[in-house]
Amino acid sequence: MTEIKFNTKWLDKLNDPKRLEIQPTQTMWEALGGEESWTSLIDIGAGTGFFSKEFLKFMPQGKVLALDIKDTMLEWMAENLKEVKEGRIIPCKMQEAATPLEDEVGDAAMMINLHHELHEPARMLQEVLRILRPGGKVLIVDWLPIETPMGPPQKIRVTPQAIEAQLTTQGFTQVEAHDILPMHSCVVGQKPPLT
Numbered sequence: 001m002t003e004i005k006f007n008t009k010w011l012d013k014l015n016d017p018k019r020l021e022i023q024p025t026q027t028m029w030e031a032l033g034g035e036e037s038w039t040s041l042i043d044i045g046a047g048t049g050f051f052s053k054e055f056l057k058f059m060p061q062g063k064v065l066a067l068d069i070k071d072t073m074l075e076w077m078a079e080n081l082k083e084v085k086e087g088r089i090i091p092c093k094m095q096e097a098a099t100p101l102e103d104e105v106g107d108a109a110m111m112i113n114l115h116h117e118l119h120e121p122a123r124m125l126q127e128v129l130r131i132l133r134p135g136g137k138v139l140i141v142d143w144l145p146i147e148t149p150m151g152p153p154q155k156i157r158v159t160p161q162a163i164e165a166q167l168t169t170q171g172f173t174q175v176e177a178h179d180i181l182p183m184h185s186c187v188v189g190q191k192p193p194l195t
């Protein structure tokens, strides 16, 4: 059976700044429709907090709740990120599709390079709906099922169409796939606002 979880042996790879050449944060932030006034962004599968740090730059008053299932990642962030010491990135342990967060705490949630590792995407998306405020946004970015010089095995990659369908089925609205990254899908959705 293919091991689908990220091997923490390769943790340093996550901190390679060259990653921003193929996954520029400004491009992803614009697709998400990010707003400077946001105060709470939830990074699910944060790893070393590489993208938590980058997205924090767009939210001057904001905090990032950086969630991961692996203690190694949470410990790494706590030991190495000045933003954790400043209280602007908050590492937080979660289970496969369950977070310890209260309802409706997030202006937005993101999952970057995570979807292919999920055992239960539908349950995860239900959890995202629970922790987003009404009108909150979700950003899912993951490896396209195309030939790429790096990335996870082809057989666990997911199409943007499949991610769009999962979001719609779980109750997100305004679901849209943005064809803006060379090796990754970029799909955005919204928790329905209160009417």
Ligand SMILES: C[S@@+](CC[C@H](N)C(=O)[O-])C[C@H]1O[C@@H](n2cnc3c(N)ncnc32)[C@H](O)[C@@H]1O
Pocket (backbone or CB within 6 Å): 005, 006, 014, 044, 045, 046, 047, 048, 049, 050, 051, 067, 068, 069, 070, 073, 094, 095, 096, 097, 111, 112, 113, 114, 117, 118, 119
């Ligand atoms: C490939 S890494 C990506 C890390 C980070 N998003 C980035 O792009 O730098 C995937 C991360 O997701 C975590 N992970 C895997 N399954 C998870 C789940 N169900 N819930 C939360 N985190 C998960 C892994 O432990 C790993 O740290």
